């Protein structure tokens with residue numbers, strides 16, 4: 085595949101998202117803007133997972149943990165700030181915050197830390213065991229969130245208004261979309277840099293041949309763990325954005341459905357393709373909307389599509405697009 | 414008398430009831446090629462894995478450059494200067510030849526946790542990688558995917574990666590495997606050049622290659638030391654011929 089052609093497809097995809105949101109803004113269709121925002125946020129979550137799953141071959145079925153924790157960090161910080169109940173009084177008093185610029189780094193930090201804990205244990209296993217143990221960790225956190233009443237338990241935690249960003253009216257749909265869109269761009273760039281770095285090279289090699297990477301003196305466990313931590317941090321950021329989009333966070337973001345959906349974005353779009361999660365998230369959200377209009381059972385059709393992709397386009401949407409462009413161009 | 418760079422005492426490895434290596438002693442001196450030969454299943458590959466740290470031994474002492482390396486992981490041993498090749502080529506298939514060597518240069522440099530600089534545009538990696546690829550005779554194949562290389566070229570790539578580690582010792586597990594009797598001229602020449610870089614523990618099935626390259630030979634049979642001596646002594650040893658049961662030892 086020629087690099088310029090695949091670049092053209094990528095540009096089309098990202099420009100298309102921006103264009104759709106701007107058109108919807110001009111036509112006063114806030115629902116469409118919200119859909120576009122959701123795509124951007126889910127794409128960020130997928131890019132996070134793709135680093136582990138696509139580039140590192142770490143099939144995590146527990147990324148809801150990071151998405152959800154990022155979401156809860158956002159919700160908890162905001163609710164404390166609004167209730168004037170300090171979150172901590174020792175070693176210093178911290179009363180929560182409604183500033184996105186403070187919330188994001190904390191969400192990234194906390195979800196990375198969680199990824200470090202979960203990864204450190206899960207990465208001692210491989211294959212199906214890894215899938216199961218990441219799922220088990222996420223389910224543990226899910227049940228904990230349901231049963232812990234302080235932050236709403238099963239009912240979830242409303243945040244009422246969006247958190248603030250200097251110079252932006254975050255409650256205006258298009259302005260909040262633009263925040264998420266810029267973060268998506270930054271995530272894409274960051275991920276492309278990481279993938280091409282020495283670390284990225286080692287990670288992709290480790291996916292293919294652990295023994296070989298070890299034999300050139302690289303600690304594969306450490307490489308995978310660091311990738312898992314970065315992956316968790318990125319997905320956690322997406323979770324924080326999602327809470328602000330909905331002005332609400334509930335245990336459902338921690339459920340295994342969320343893990344499954346993030347995984348579907350990656351697989352639909354194309355594993356280990358930088359823009360795959362964006363393509364996958366876009367397709368998923370649009371299908372949910374279109375098919376959901378026809379039938380309650382849209383998820384069954386989605387399942388059928390997923391099956392087709394796995395069987396006939398193992399490199400996902402991006403792989404198929406690149407291939408057809410090449411054969412026609 | 415020079416101190417050996419690698420000294421192994423009593424290396425033992427059990428697989429269930431099977432004793433693959435049974436108190437194997439071995440040493441490697443600077444500048445020499447010390448071959449380990451023996452019939453199939455004698456424990457040669459297992460011995461290399463013990464030295465490289467891929468298997469945990471049941472017992473045995475492993476000294477490298479005067480230090481006990483028993484507690485080091487395989488990656489740490491590789492970084493310390495033990496570079497190995499695999500009996501069955503084991504490279505990164507979706508990488509091209511150059512990227513494979515680049516990975517080895519990077520591993521030896523110890524700077525894997527660098528996240529922002531493009532590896533393929535890093536002269537500190539590309540320069541040496543290109544050089545070592547050339548040394549292994551693959552300069553024309555640098556952008557070919559490892560999975561598309563011929564069997565012989567993959568053997569060369571294995572050696573390029575070992576070279577790129579700039580090791581203190583080479584551990585070569587049947588570098589001529591699958592090449593055919595006498596080995597390939599290209600590979601034999603490359604191996605002969607290798608000894609200038611570092612001493613070699615050479616496991617090889619092809620006797621012609623062994624006798625043309627090795628200074629000393631250790632014969633393993635059923636996991637035990639059978640004979641160790643100069644290439645000349647081992648060639649003349651009648652027990653060795655018997656142990657090989659009809660396998661040809663060239664006169």
Ligand SMILES: Nc1ncnc2c1ncn2[C@@H]1O[C@H](COP(=O)(O)OP(=O)(O)O)[C@@H](O)[C@H]1O
Nearest residue numbers: 428431433451452453454455456457458459460
């Ligand atoms: N991972 C393993 N598990 C069980 N048995 C093994 C394993 N690796 C090697 N063996 C056995 O140990 C013996 C020595 O094998 P190996 O070291 O590969 O021999 P060589 O390289 O000399 O042909 C053989 O009988 C082999 O079947």
Ligand SMILES: [Mg+2]
Nearest residue numbers: 457458459500
């Ligand atoms: Mg062997």
